[in-house]
Amino acid sequence: MVVVIMGVSGSGKTTIGQLLAERLGCGYSDADVFHPAxxxxxxxxxxxxxxADREPWLRSMRTAIEASLATGRTHVFSCSALRGRYRTMLARxxxxxxxxxxxxxxxxxxxxxAHRKGHFFDPRLARSQFDALEVPRCAIVADAxxxxxxxxxxILAGLARRRDGDSDRGVSL
Incomplete structure (x- = not known):
């Protein structure tokens, strides 16, 4: 299974992704490392x-997701995945x-x-992320x-419900 923690910048993707991976005992990858310079x-x-800027980044992410799926082991990624079309590029x-x-x-x-240090994201871009966000229909939603x-x-409760067949598979458009 691959879990993609998504949301706007500052929503806590890295913190939650790392903590979730730790709790699941699996690997973690942050989408920021896939961005071209x-x-x-x-x-x-x-x-x-x-x-056009996002396409090579999303293709790199997709390659990493495919590699993770091929291992059969759980892996957590964090990625903004703001639009439905980006999510369809990441998952089939x-x-x-x-x-x-x-x-x-x-x-x-x-x-x-305002309190984040050492990150390249300019806080002035936050509004553009909220404007671009297309809330997924079939995702686990967590109150961040x-x-x-x-x-x-x-999230763990949502994954358990999914495992037990009580929710959608999570590929959201």
């Missing part, structure tokens, strides 16, 4: 990425890929970004206003 430079200047119907949407308010994101441990507990 030009994307990082652009975002650091406060310029939103366009779809029938694959064991679950999206987890970290639902968070703009105010909370702005507070978090809560404490990290509580958020991971919500």
């Amino acid at each position: 030009a994307n990082i430079e652009k975002m650091a200047r406060g310029v939103p990425l366009e779809d 119907p029938g694959e064991d890929v679950v999206f987890v949407h970290l639902d968070v308010s703009y105010g909370t994101v702005m507070r978090r970004l 206003e809560r404490a990290p441990e509580e958020i991971v507990d919500q």
Whole structure:
């Protein structure tokens, strides 16, 4: 199984992804490492990425997801995956890929970004991320206003329901 922790910048993807991977005893990969240098430079200047900028990044992510699926072992990725078409690039119907949407308010994101150190993302881009977000229909939704441990507990409960057949497979468009 591959779990993709998704949401706007500042929603807690890295923190939650790392904690979830630790609790599941599996690997973790942050989408930021898949960005071409030009994307990082652009975002650091406060310029939103366009779809053409995101395509090579999403293709690299897709390759990593395919490799993880091929191992048969659980792996957690964090990736904004803001639009449905980005999620369809990352996962195919029938694959064991679950999206987890970290639902968070703009105010909370702005507070978090104001305190974040050493990250290339310019906080002025936060509004553009909320504007681009297409909330997935078939994802596990976690309340990202809560404490990290509580958020991971919500996700684990959602994964258990999915395993028990009580929810969608998680590939959301």
